[in-house]
Amino acid sequence: MTAESKKGSSVIRALEIIEAVAQAERPLSPADISLLLDIPKPSVHRILQQLVAEGYLQANMRGLMIPAERLHKTALGILFASRFKASRQAILQNLADITGETCGISIPNGIEMIYYDRVQTNWPLQLHLPVGSHTPIWCTASGKLYLSSLTEERRRRILKNLPLTQYARNTLTTPEALEIELQQIADNDIGTDNEEFVDGLVAVSVPIRDQKGRLAACLFTHAPVLRKTLDDLLAFEPVLKQAASQLQELTG
Template sequence: MTTEKREKASSIARVLEIIEAISRAERPPTPLELSIMLDIPKPSIHRLLQQLERDGFVQTNLRGNLIPAKRLHDLALGVMHTAQFKSMRQAILQKLADEIGETCGISLPNGINMIYYDRVQTNWPLQINLPIGSHTPIWCTASGKLYLSSMPKRRRQRLINNLSLERQARNTITDPIELERTLNEVAENECGIDNEEFIDGMVAISVPIRNEQGQLHACLFTHAPVFRRSLDEMLHFKPQLQRAARELEALMKEG
């Protein structure tokens, strides 16, 4: 292998190490922290980061720390959508939906929204139709509140204070203090709830899907119209959701 090819291979490996480190970090790292963590000289890491920013894979936040950008989010979603994972994921969701008798799905955090990433519907004639790709608010949905509850308290409070907390349904929590109190309960129970807070007439619960570091990676949810299931009835399905979440976690590790 020529010197030029060796240098190119080395640069590619470093880029992948940088992407991996940023995507797995508990908090957004600085370029200096990445340089030390990955043992990459400062001039090299600044050059590689500039290229990744230009190409839309990473970006800097207001503090100058590094976070994933749109192309990196799209890459992660694309990997999860591959046939290898999709068939098993759908089988797990289908089994859960058959047990519960209601629509079940997976949502992913994306800024101040959750994205409906995948779902399996039941065959009831009346459905609450939230198609794959839908964006839902984090402050009034079961998965969104679960995601908020997983954040460090100080960061969560800053975010809540800057959210509009617009009323979406009859029971939407619009008071930041009340929302914070609810999120503490969600964190303690490891189960998000939506008691007609996003859509009038709909209740939902959600449990975490965690990565190998124990961080919330996605949320597994089920929702139903209130004329068919009360919130208390939905909460009885929490053990089934938790079991399915562990199966999805194991599937991620296999990948």
């Protein structure tokens, strides 16, 4: 085997390991990866060390492999590639025209949601959160929708360790109260924020799913209560879900 082909084999193995970890329903051990991909354990350990050093994978507290920050950024870059920006903005603009309010896309990132894209209305009274802003998952419509999409066991582990800071008058600050609401959100498949993140602001969110049906991002709209109530925003659920389907097709 030539040096070039050996290098190619190593690259392919690294990509296969990244793919396996990214698609796994649970964190994988080096032994799991070796068995799953039929790669010798010494090779697996060597490649994992390189992937961890480069920031693509990381070990959790049990020493199992999970995606790291660099892999998250790569995945998001692929999922919402710039070549889709015009189409994505057109969908958001149409939705903003229908709702009369700011609409955008947020993406889960640990215990926060990241504002990835948005179209803002021209009302003088509105919440200004620029693209790239980080918001908490326990008191925002998109964050609660993301939490509701997790398995009950995983969700409860997360809720147990969240700070649950009270940001506004209606912020839910106990895991028990939040779990009850998350179960309702899971049943309805629409996230809500009833003045829980910012006093005087309401929001709703629907999922944008990947090809396996998992929540990949959230499509949201929010408004000050002086203009719209939470029920007013919930009435836009059909058009929100239609726009979410269009966004899903872009990335599919």
